[in-house]
Amino acid sequence: MRTFLMGGVAALAFLPAPLLAQEAPAAIPDQVEPFPDSGDTIDTVISSDEAPVAAPARTGDAVLDRLNALESKILALESRNRQLEEAAAATQTRVEKVEVRAARAVQAGPAPTFADVGGNFTFKPRGTFQIDYAGYNRRGAGTYDYNSGTDIRRGRFGFDGTFFKHFKYRIEGEFVKGATTLLDAYVSYGGIKNWVFTVGQQKAPYGLEANTADALNSFLERGMANVAFGAVGAERRVGVTAAYQTDKLNATIGLFGSSESVVRNESTPDEGYGVNARVTWDPILDTGKIVHVGASGFKAAGFPAHTISSLGDRPGNRVDGGRLVSININGTAPNGGAPTGARNATYWGLESALVFGPFSVQGEYNRLRIDRYGAASTVNSDGFYVFGSFFLTGESRSFRNGNIDRVKPFTDFAPGGGWGAFELLARYDVLDLTDGDFQSIGGAAVKRRGETWTAGLNWYLNPNVKFVANYIRFKGQNSPLVFPAIPATALNGPNSTAKGDIFGTRLQVDF
Amino acid sequence: MKKALSIFTAVAAALAALPATAVQAAPVQLLNVSYDPTRELYVAINAAFARSWKAQTGQDVAVRQSHGGSGKQARSVIDGLPADVVTLALAYDIDEISSKGKLLPSNWQARLPNNSAPYYSTIVFLVRKGNPKNIRDWDDLVKPGVKVITPNPKTSGGARWNYLAGWGYAQRKYGTTAAARDYLVKLFRNVPVLDSGARGSTTTFVQRGQGDVLLAWENEAFLAVNQLGKGKFDIVVPSVSILAEPPVAVVDANVDKKGTRKVAEAYLRFLYTPAAQQLIGKSYYRPRNPQVAARFKAQFPNVSLLTIKNFGGWAKAQTAHFNDGALFDQILEDAKR
Numbered sequence: 001m002r003t004f005l006m007g008g009v010a011a012l013a014f015l016p017a018p019l020l021a022q023e024a025p026a027a028i029p030d031q032v033e034p035f036p037d038s039g040d041t042i043d044t045v046i047s048s049d050e051a052p053v054a055a056p057a058r059t060g061d062a063v064l065d066r067l068n069a070l071e072s073k074i075l076a077l078e079s080r081n082r083q084l085e086e087a088a089a090a091t092q093t094r095v096e097k098v099e100v101r102a103a104r105a106v107q108a109g110p111a112p113t114f115a116d117v118g119g120n121f122t123f124k125p126r127g128t129f130q131i132d133y134a135g136y137n138r139r140g141a142g143t144y145d146y147n148s149g150t151d152i153r154r155g156r157f158g159f160d161g162t163f164f165k166h167f168k169y170r171i172e173g174e175f176v177k178g179a180t181t182l183l184d185a186y187v188s189y190g191g192i193k194n195w196v197f198t199v200g201q202q203k204a205p206y207g208l209e210a211n212t213a214d215a216l217n218s219f220l221e222r223g224m225a226n227v228a229f230g231a232v233g234a235e236r237r238v239g240v241t242a243a244y245q246t247d248k249l250n251a252t253i254g255l256f257g258s259s260e261s262v263v264r265n266e267s268t269p270d271e272g273y274g275v276n277a278r279v280t281w282d283p284i285l286d287t288g289k290i291v292h293v294g295a296s297g298f299k300a301a302g303f304p305a306h307t308i309s310s311l312g313d314r315p316g317n318r319v320d321g322g323r324l325v326s327i328n329i330n331g332t333a334p335n336g337g338a339p340t341g342a343r344n345a346t347y348w349g350l351e352s353a354l355v356f357g358p359f360s361v362q363g364e365y366n367r368l369r370i371d372r373y374g375a376a377s378t379v380n381s382d383g384f385y386v387f388g389s390f391f392l393t394g395e396s397r398s399f400r401n402g403n404i405d406r407v408k409p410f411t412d413f414a415p416g417g418g419w420g421a422f423e424l425l426a427r428y429d430v431l432d433l434t435d436g437d438f439q440s441i442g443g444a445a446v447k448r449r450g451e452t453w454t455a456g457l458n459w460y461l462n463p464n465v466k467f468v469a470n471y472i473r474f475k476g477q478n479s480p481l482v483f484p485a486i487p488a489t490a491l492n493g494p495n496s497t498a499k500g501d502i503f504g505t506r507l508q509v510d511f
Numbered sequence: 512m513k514k515a516l517s518i519f520t521a522v523a524a525a526l527a528a529l530p531a532t533a534v535q536a537a538p539v540q541l542l543n544v545s546y547d548p549t550r551e552l553y554v555a556i557n558a559a560f561a562r563s564w565k566a567q568t569g570q571d572v573a574v575r576q577s578h579g580g581s582g583k584q585a586r587s588v589i590d591g592l593p594a595d596v597v598t599l600a601l602a603y604d605i606d607e608i609s610s611k612g613k614l615l616p617s618n619w620q621a622r623l624p625n626n627s628a629p630y631y632s633t634i635v636f637l638v639r640k641g642n643p644k645n646i647r648d649w650d651d652l653v654k655p656g657v658k659v660i661t662p663n664p665k666t667s668g669g670a671r672w673n674y675l676a677g678w679g680y681a682q683r684k685y686g687t688t689a690a691a692r693d694y695l696v697k698l699f700r701n702v703p704v705l706d707s708g709a710r711g712s713t714t715t716f717v718q719r720g721q722g723d724v725l726l727a728w729e730n731e732a733f734l735a736v737n738q739l740g741k742g743k744f745d746i747v748v749p750s751v752s753i754l755a756e757p758p759v760a761v762v763d764a765n766v767d768k769k770g771t772r773k774v775a776e777a778y779l780r781f782l783y784t785p786a787a788q789q790l791i792g793k794s795y796y797r798p799r800n801p802q803v804a805a806r807f808k809a810q811f812p813n814v815s816l817l818t819i820k821n822f823g824g825w826a827k828a829q830t831a832h833f834n835d836g837a838l839f840d841q842i843l844e845d846a847k848r
Contacts, residue, residue, distance in 0.1 A: 024788035025566040028777045034624030035799045042804050042811045048820035
């Protein structure tokens with residue numbers, strides 16, 4: 001009995017072990033035998049003897065089968081070719097993008113332009129160097145000792161740039177005559193279509209030759225009236241302008257103070273100020289065919305000590321700085337007393353140019369009126385120039401934004417290659433400061449008329465290098481070039497007219 | 512004598528209560544690089560194998576799994592993924608591991624019975640509950656307005672079976688290669704998105720609700736109907752499908768390096784055991800074992816199946832259809848126009 005019971009317990013003990021261990025783990029055989037074909041147990045296998053579905057299907061005709069196989073191969077090759085063409089096109093696009101990036105990064109040329117790909121940021125150096133020579137010959141009366149010789153007429157270096165696409169700036173300084181002068185120093189905003197707003201020291205809107213870049217005018221110097229009247233209320237000043245520009249119409253108005261070079265403190269006069277405006281219209285603006293008209297004006301006031309000195313200009317050349325005709329409007333500004341002298345200046349001018357192929361004609365008329373304090377009369381002056389030009393080599397003058405644009409020769413000068421461009425010019429220029437109410441002697445107005453006749457030859461070696469030669473014949477009544485200070489008794493006399501010739505040349509490099 | 516018997520039975524009882532302890536060996540790890548839809552299958556297989564191996568050898572074994580599109584997985588192994596075994600969707604992918612990776616011999620498929628495929632499957636259509644687009648057969652897939660979800664044959668083994676099944680249907684029905692090509696162009700025109708693997712396509716169809724019909728591994732379709740989206744889907748069995756044989760193989764170079772050959776080979780042999788075949792059937796794969804298969808007759812519909820032999824074998828099928836610039840590439844291009 002005990003034995004049976006213990007055997008039973010032993011048997012029972014064997015039971016929990018497999019029960020506790022889920023199912024019995026399957027034995028892993030050392031070898032496995034293939035299963036017999038399941039037949040149609042759960043599916044029906046289609047016989048492989050059935051016509052094979054591998055492409056292309058065999059027709060049994062050897063030629064047709066070969067054709068099918070070749071067609072299949074052609075299709076495969078065409079597909080592959082298309083893939084390769086797409087890949088090549090994608091690569092070409094990438095290469096072009098890379099090239100544009102590289103090109104935009106630094107554009108070499110006369111001056112390298114650094115730019116980002118989008119043109120949002122650019123930086124470009126700029127400069128103008130003019131090396132002059134002039135030889136003077138006196139034909140008229142007087143003892144003025146002309147200083148023939150050389151002169152660095154302009155030596156400028158600066159930068160143009162763009163910030164965030166719409167903000168442009170220019171900073172340029174002049175480094176001649178032992179002094180450093182700041183010329184342009186402004187920022188402009190062009191984010192609104194057709195509008196440009198500029199703040200800083202900049203050329204006031206004034207006239208065609210005045211607002212054209214100094215390196216791009218046609219003669220050694222601008223028209224005399226242009227220069228004389230501009231000194232009164234235009235040229236480079238600190239101010240703000242708003243300009244409306246389309247490709248044919250340009251209208252600019254600005255409010256200006258004086259130039260940055262004036263140092264002011266308690267004892268110096270207050271800053272002068274003025275309003276300047278210019279409108280130009282190019283009804284015809286094509287290559288080789290241009291009609292340009294314009295008008296400008298300014299009103300300026302606040303002259304230091306109510307004085308305008310040396311209102312006048314040199315005879316088409318500045319190697320010698322003597323003025324051909326000149327007047328002084330003197331004034332006083334006593335503390336608490338009545339001021340005398342120039343109160344304000346009003347200017348208006350007209351401009352016009354015509355271009356027809358290699359021929360062109362250009363002219364400007366300028367008029368200045370200076371109002372004086374008290375009972376003193378106004379001082380009226382005027383002047384004009386007109387010139388014609390002809391390109392021997394066939395080029396044509398061009399305009400941009402209402403100003404004269406750079407001449408680009410058809411062929412640049414190169415030994416064994418082209419000669420550049422040659423231009424012949426002739427100009428008649430008058431500045432008339434005669435005003436009997438202002439200055440008279442013996443009941444007659446003191447004559448102050450200056451005239452020059454200029455024959456010019458320009459040689460444009462390439463768009464950035466130019467050689468200028470002017471032969472100038474000048475005449476000035478009651479001129480400082482007779483002798484620096486004409487005594488009153490000699491005014492209007494036979495020996496108070498300066499006459500002479502200048503042969504002036506210039507080598508110019510600008511970028 | 513009686514006393515001896517009593518002592519014996521007592522000792523036997525005591526021993527029976529003790530767990531069987533054999534010689535303890537260090538635990539071993541295996542990496543099974545598999546194709547996309549076999550996750551649930553190998554969770555069950557791995558647990559059962561670990562128990563069997565432990566029972567037989569006393570050694571602990573942990574099988575880690577990696578799943579993805581069959582072609583992608585093959586490329587990973589060639590690139591250095593240290594698989595001890597590969598259980599991929601089609602023989603061609605393991606052929607690539609052999610020829611390109613030189614990781615196992617070219618006669619690998621002959622090393623295990625039934626072309627090293629202990630289970631097989633087929634391609635069916637998974638449709639929304641009630642079959643609103645009335646999809647009955649392959650021709651319904653090319654109707655306008657029907658959106659078909661299938662993975663990309665370039666990366667997914669299942670997708671290659673899908674494609675060949677469709678081609679086979681069209682060629683048998685319409686008679687010419689050109690007609691079969693046209694059929695597949697129309698089919699791929701109806702495909703809005705090509706996932707990289709079968710499980711990805713299942714997710715797109717089941718979870719993201721995209722498409723009207725999923726060309727699915729049969730096991731995926733069952734999983735969706737019975738588990739992932741119970742009551743939301745129906746399975747449609749087409750008139751003809753393809754016998755998809757997902758083979759298994761030991762990766763010789765890796766197991767020899769790691770010293771895991773014995774375990775790895777045992778792991779694959781385990782798949783042929785009745786216990787594993789049962790798990791295979793329960794995971795909706797068609798078991799190779801006829802006795803086990805008979806138990807699942809009610810679960811699996813009887814399908815007419817083409818085989819890869821109808822296509823001249825994998826090498827021919829790959830060259831004609833799936834190489835760069837071959838028929839599938841052309842078909843996809845035409846479908847885009």
